Amino acid sequence: MNTGSDKPVEAVVTPDETGAGDAAGERELGSRAPEFIKARRMLHVSWQVGVFVVGLAVVGAGIVMLPLPGPGWLVIFGGMAIWATEFVWAQLVLRWTKRKVTVATQRALDPRVRRRNIILVTIGLLIVAVLVGIYLWKFGLEMPWNIKDQ
Secondary structure, three states: OOOOOOOOOOOOOOHHHHOOOOOOOOOOOOOOOOHHHHOOHHHHHHHHHHHHHHHHHHHHHHHHHOOOOOOHHHHHHHHHHHHHOOOHHHHHHHHHHHHHHHHHHHHHOOHHHHHHHHHHHHHHHHHHHHHHHHHHHHHOOOOHHHOOOO
């Protein structure tokens, strides 16, 4: 398309066309590196490598914390947030995760679901209490590894 100027015309894509701006207040996709870094190709690539390595270290620490004590999932999402400062794929993953967590939170706060969960927890606690009562009736306060054949 020729507009009469020498500058190339860029296509304007609204968030509605890409599906990227579904929720209010979402930032646009792309690198959030400072402009002076984006202006220099080698510096920007170095910046991206640094962001990737730091994010990888944080995600790796989170994965290690999953079976060990520590906030594993929180650290993993922190590493994803570090990656999301530079990589579009990580931004999309975080947006998807945020939407899923919001939907799950809304479902969990639904009065019918809460009532069902309270009933299930109560039934579970009653079953555990009955089993503990049977154990105490049969064996007393003896630890299982100290019980002789009876």
